Amino acid sequence: xxxxxxxxxxxxxxxxxxxxxxxxxxxxxxxxxxxxxxxxxxxxxxxxxxxxxxxxxxxxxxxxxxxxxxxxxxxxxxxxxxxxxxxxxxxxxxxxxxxxxxxxxxxxxxxxxxxxxxxxxxxxxxxxxxxxxxxxxxxxxxxxxxxxxxxxxxxxxxxxxxxxxxxxxxxxxxxxxxxxxxx
Numbered sequence: 324x325x326x327x328x329x330x331x332x333x334x335x336x337x338x339x340x341x342x343x344x345x346x347x348x349x350x351x352x353x354x355x356x357x358x359x360x361x362x363x364x365x366x367x368x369x370x371x372x373x374x375x376x377x378x379x380x381x382x383x384x385x386x387x388x389x390x391x392x393x394x395x396x397x398x399x400x401x402x403x404x405x406x407x408x409x410x411x412x413x414x415x416x417x418x419x420x421x422x423x424x425x426x427x428x429x430x431x432x433x434x435x436x437x438x439x440x441x442x443x444x445x446x447x448x449x450x451x452x453x454x455x456x457x458x459x460x461x462x463x464x465x466x467x468x469x470x471x472x473x474x475x476x477x478x479x480x481x482x483x484x485x486x487x488x489x490x491x492x493x494x495x496x497x498x499x500x501x502x503x504x505x506x
Contacts, residue, residue, distance in 0.1 A: 324363065324440040325371050328356040354415045359438075366438035369401060369416035374443040376412035379405055381432055381444030383421055384454055384462060390435070391448035392477075393470040404428070404446070430490050448474055449487045456501070457494035471501055481506065 331341050341358070344350045350358045354372035373380050384402040388394040400417040407422040431450025434442045446454065452474055455467030474484075481502050488498045 324438070325353050325357055325359040325375055327375070328358070331358070355413075364438060366441070369418075370437045370443050371441050372414050372416050373401065373403055373418060374437055374441050376414050377403070377405055377409075379409065379428075379444065381405070381428075381446055382435070383423070383446050384451065384458070385466065387446045387451040388448070388455065388466070388470045390445060391451065393448055393451065393473045394466065396466075404444075427490050431487050447487075448479070449484050452484060453488050453491055453494055453498065456488075456497045457491050459497065467497075468501060472505060475505055 328341065332338070341350070345352060345358065348361050351361045351368075353359050353368050354376070357372055357375055359368075359371070370382075381404045382390060382402065383404040385394060385396050385398045386402040389396060389398065400419045402421060403418050404421045404423045405411055406425040406428045408425065409422075411418075411420040431447040431453075432444050433447055435445040437443050448470075452467060452470045455462055455470055459467060471484075475481075484498065484502070485495075488495045
């Protein structure tokens, strides 16, 4: 379980003791002012930090496609979406922040466990494919096309993809064209 400096101080842990525990290896630093027990179960500390700093953070685009096995890319940064209008926190983890419309932010959003006490949002494979087609100007056409091919080979149902695509009318023509070519 991770905790912040402020939470530790509120429970009566002195600054000196907190940093002594860190120096002795009892605690490990997750991010600036964020700690967890060194003997805690293995977890991606970048995702723990992101989830703690931005509770609505959701893995999207390449990061989500990789989690679903729809891309072999090794992203240098975590693609993370937050609702447009929300501030993005300062984090140590390498993050590319994306701001998605609040009206469609929850479409295809699931929760993924990062450790025993922390969860982060993760867009479904279908939503991630739609986003790759929707943001083709930023991501390039290869990302969406490769993900779509893999998704179809794994037994994906085009009707489910088009159902999510209906929420994003500007992406729908590109998505339909790609489906026609591949089917």
